[in-house]
Amino acid sequence: MVNKSRLLGSFAPLAVLGLLVLPACQGNVIGNAGGMSASGGASSTGAAAGGGTSPTAAMGGNGPITQLDCSQHVVDPGPTTMQLLSHQQYLNTVKELAGEVPGLEQALGDDTAASAFGLIQPDVTQVQLERFQKAAQTIAAVIVGNQASLDKVAPCAAGAAPTDCAKSLVQKFGTLAYRAPVSDPADIDRHVQLFSVGAATSYAHGVEMLLQGMLQSPRFLYRVEIGTAEKVSDSAVKLSPYEVAARLSYALWDSPPNAQLNQAIAAGSLATKEGVAQQLTWMLQDARGQKLVNRFLDQWMHIGSVDNLVKNADTFPQFQSASFRESLKGQAAAFFDDLLNQQGGKLDALFKSNTVFFNKDLGSYYGMTGTDTFQSAQRADGTAAGILTLPAVLAVQAKPNESSPIYRGRFVREALLCQQLPSPPPNIPNAPEVMAGVSTRQRSAQHEADPTCSACHKLLDPVGFGFENYDSIGQYRTQDGGQPVDASGNLVGTRDIDGPFNGVAELAAKLASSAEVKECVTRQWFRFAINRFEQPVDGCSMKSVLDSFDAAGQNLNSLPQAIVQTDAFLYRRPIDAQVKQ
């Protein structure tokens, strides 16, 4: 049978860049550790298997690039793919269009686990579309369910021709729902035809069917971008003002454009780089804008994974309650708020802050008694180091019943240094026997002893050992397996912070001083805000983010300003020549 993988020849060169896997681990990591070129890790495996070019590569590459080069500035915004609204974006979009819709979340079903920042977007599944169908039916039923809301969305004066009212609904509601004007008469006609099917029963039912159709249209479900004919360079065109508005609102708010943005469209304010920058001021003052960097930190640190965490019920009975997990997430949110708003939002504080938050669930972490609300405390004894000792982060990067130097080491490599580790080999030798009275660190000793393990594990375990003062749910400890904790660690394969350290405080100091980490922050931010991995063509976009971040004293609050000025944010590549505009 024929492999149905889509062959997207025009993106073939990018596939190679996606293949950042090493044939073997030789103490190297892939990423920006230096010494590795983009092609150095490419082998003839992975996405190229079976002869097809990976669609994920076409989505904008699968892994980070190694070099950020802006020596030859050609305006190229990089590839852009149509994105399905995320679960949250869908809910926010419906809210903007139709207000609260009872039963919507139930109709939409659970959110599926997304990849980091939702960067991998598979094609839509039948289950998903059935849910969108159900959700559209729910929303439409609520809108036509009472006269007041029907009059609001689809007013029709007595004596007016119902099809005229429908036409006006298509144009007004359609412009908001599709984030683009609906002006083609043939397009309007086909909407009105759908209305007419239901209108055979009643006006309200005609509206209901029309809304069902519009809310299942890909123009509603995806963020469609076509661009304009106005060239900026050979590889860049300007976006339409509707598209600029949608980029701004979804990037900054995770929501569709609101009335004020739509006014800016009408006023022509989004036509220039400066005009776009001006929107940022008020958009960041909006409540949703104020939470933007918090959302970034939350996703970057995988805080949401707390929901799916399993911890041993005998050892950690407190972890079994939903309220405890909510507290862990709330604690992270409180820390991020404080970091960004009270502590100045500097990268340094992200790793070194001594401030901890606790409520009644989490007081025991710090030997305190908490209340229903979060309170802060200072921990100057070296046991608090910003996100590195945030219990949610430590619990996610741990096993059900013990810490995990491997997970934590990998977290530092992948999330904080933006290095990409090679995959583990297919046949891992027998794991060491588990014995009582032996520490996690001791049990990892085989990783050093066995040369087939040590090549890779020397990148992981010695970093993770630095966290050994924190157990499976991130509680501070001085004993493990009946023995004093040894939290000495070592970093190799980094650009500028190789060497030994002891405990998280020293690791934090290293990370806070590293140019590699600083660059990683801007890479992660780029991925979050642009919804794809950075690629070689983004060298100048990345450099401008990095320069702005530096100029602002590495203040995380400066990141939004930096990104909206990049080529990647402002433009898109022209639609293929053969496609009619």
Place this chain on the structure above:
Amino acid sequence: MKQREPIDLRTAISRRKLLGGLGAATVALSSPIWRAATVFGQDANAKAAKRFIGVFSANGTIAKSFFQPGVASEIPFTTLSPILAPLDTYKDKLTVLNGVHMYSTVEDTLGTTNGHEGDNFAPGKPGGPHMKGPGAMLTGGSLMAGSFTGSGGPAGYADRQSVDQAIADRIGKMTQFPSLEFGVRIEGQEPLRVISYRGANQPNTAVDDPFQMYSRIFANANLSDAELKKLIAERQSVLDFLKDDINRLEARVSAEDKAKLEAHLSVVRNIEQGLANSANACKPLTMPAKYDPHAMEQFPNAAKLQMDLMILAHTCNMTRVSTFMFANADSWQYYPWIGVNEEHHELSHAGDADTAATEKLVKINTWHSEQFKYILDGLAAVTEADGSSMLDSSLILWGNELGAGNTHTYKNIPWVIAGSAGGYLKTGRQINYKDEPHNNLLVSVCQAMGFSDVTTFGIPGVCTGPLMGLTA
């Protein structure tokens, strides 16, 4: 817009009702529904329709308690192994495959990695060992590069279509659902959760909530014929509008977005097909009071309910292709109801010398055999129009992401085939192969389902044709 008369559907329903009235046992109204059922919608003169069911359970097996000892190329069953013992009733209908490896997880051409145990310097394909398995099990492919990092990532989704979907493309057009994907407690990062793929980067994610599955497959069960007819006509109008909408949009976007819209359109067509074939003739089972199917301790209950729904969907001929995932690859499930209070993945890492852990792993795998038997019970109880049982006409393939949890080997996957696909397979034995790629098994599956034109499946370089010696 033209309103379409759903004539085909009416005909189909009346035929089904007619068959029911002619004395074929009607489907009972309560659970367990299939006990004395006849497959709906089957022509009494036709040979029973073939069905495919793919089953997944996690973290490898304990080989010495799973496979028959001995090196003969075929070992007819007298007594089943400890892990498979619960399936004793069906030992004449089983085929166990030993020596069939998932080479596609590590190489594109056979022999290029010398993929021996301990040879850790094979070119690394994306994904940790637990992650690679589910993506390869039914696709014969491998994971694409990507950013899912759980379980030793990073990796993306699988790079090609899975065998269940290839089969559904051929036999799924006349049923309400081309295929249905069931599961229970599927947690964790996405590539660990998916065995069924419509194509590259097109995961066919299973529904692991039986209550959701119920409302999905029996959405229209309570409507009258007239209500159903009106509903179908209106939904069809909306779908026509959407198809038109997608076509218009495709003309304006980039090639890449167009491909995405094509994939979207194909799903719209599936929904349309379900609509055209939907009926209110097959009565749903009575569901228990709602509970949280994602709770750890509900695993056995949710599994049973999902299996009931899956068997019913086949019995009602709502589909002929399904998959069932018991948890996800790298499963962290506990099994306290059989006295295993440790999580599965952690246990599976224990060394071979750890007898306590090994015993528990045997218990877990044996429990899964009991579940597999429950599926076979359901299928065996359904009589096809030609007098055979639904089990006989089906091919149920049970696999795993690994051979063993503590070595993470892709070798010696514990494959079990139940049913003979209508007499195509010679059953009742274990076949010992010498290092066969599982792609060959997937070719055999296609041929057993009646597609003799299929001579390769998955990555071509790790496929050499059908497995020898399987057929009757």
